[in-house]
Amino acid sequence: MSDDTPRSHGRLAISASLRPRELMTDTPMLRGAWRARIITLLPEAFPGTLGLSLTGKALQEGRWALETIDLRPFGIGKHRNVDDTPAGGGAGMVLRADVVARAFDEAAIGTPIDRARWPVVYLSPRGRRFDQATARRWAGAEGVTLLCGRFEGVDQRVLDHYAVEEVSLGDFVLTGGEIAAQAMIDAAVRLLPGVLGNAASTEEESHSHGLLEHPHYTRPAVWEGREIPAVLTSGDHAAVDRWRRAEAERITRERRPDLWTAYSSRAD
Structure with a gap:
């Protein structure tokens, strides 16, 4: 050819x-x-x-x-x-x-x-x-x-x-x-307008604010003896936001100390 x-x-x-x-x-x-x-x-x-x-x-x-x-x-x-x-x-x-x-x-x-x-x-x-x-x-x-x-x-x-x-x-x-x-x-x-449909999803995922993303859960409520964290089913949206931020910080600190250092310096 x-x-x-x-x-x-x-x-x-x-x-x-x-x-x-x-x-x-x-x-x-x-x-x-x-x-x-x-x-x-x-x-x-x-x-x-x-x-x-x-x-x-x-x-x-x-x-x-x-x-x-x-x-x-x-x-x-x-x-x-x-x-x-x-x-x-x-x-x-x-x-x-x-x-x-x-x-x-x-x-x-x-x-x-x-x-x-x-x-x-x-x-x-x-x-x-x-x-x-x-x-x-x-x-x-x-x-x-x-x-x-x-x-x-x-x-x-x-x-x-x-x-x-x-x-x-x-x-x-x-x-x-x-x-x-x-x-x-x-x-x-995926960051272009209209591609994902829900712009909020790009704001909450890993690296969007310098942190890795928090864990996710869905149904069933109990799987293999493991339960969804109670705060996520509490209906208290402020508490959910605090939990997600704390988990994002914990995971970033444990898994990516380089990102955590950069994030901490900006927070200061």
């Missing part, structure tokens, strides 16, 4: 087009809808889990848009090479600056220059760790461009030239940035 031969992936047609490919757009986009543009060697990995559940429903409704930019067509020569050996020697291959630059230029079409309005991000294990504050920042922008790395990394010059923000999903290494991109986009999309 040649690079120019269309390939099918479920409902989506993926081909070697230099233009961003919108995914799952059966309905018109809502005015001002948030957009995610993904530069990747594996466009067929999308929408993946983003096409399911609430994020998928919002995607179908046009509340946000997902666009992939296949890096391969920007490659060099007959075989569209996107990488080369690292300068100075060493194992693996590095994505070329000139190839990635062409993809960044394509992704920038129709987007604001201001990075506050449209972050441009390289998903990298050496980047600043992704957190809820970053998700909120991205959700408050008009959209985001994410470069999914492969191989040993990306030529530093293109990252410097385009003032690219480096963000890591966590302190571990993946084979590529596609899984990280889906996780980060999911975290941002």
Whole structure:
């Protein structure tokens, strides 16, 4: 199969087009809808889990848009090479600056220059760790461009030239940035208006106020000899709020002392 031969992936047609490919757009986009543009060697990995559940429903409704930019067509020569050996020697291959630059230029079409309005991000294990504050920042922008790395990394010059923000999903290494991109986009999309339906749910969950979330319970009232804490069935909403805050603080203090230290310093 040649690079120019269309390939099918479920409902989506993926081909070697230099233009961003919108995914799952059966309905018109809502005015001002948030957009995610993904530069990747594996466009067929999308929408993946983003096409399911609430994020998928919002995607179908046009509340946000997902666009992939296949890096391969920007490659060099007959075989569209996107990488080369690292300068100075060493194992693996590095994505070329000139190839990635062409993809960044394509992704920038129709987007604001201001990075506050449209972050441009390289998903990298050496980047600043992704957190809820970053998700909120991205959700408050008009959209985001994410470069999914492969191989040993990306030529530093293109990252410097385009003032690219480096963000890591966590302190571990993946084979590529596609899984990280889906996780980060999911975290941002669920904060968009109308996606979850109940805005209060995002205010009470883990990390929203610097704390991990309190425990949850539901019916049956007694399971395997374990009862729901009496305060939760007391009808005293103020007492429930106090209990939930105390539990959130306890769990954060025990499980994430780093978060507890940061939270305590802000409280002081």
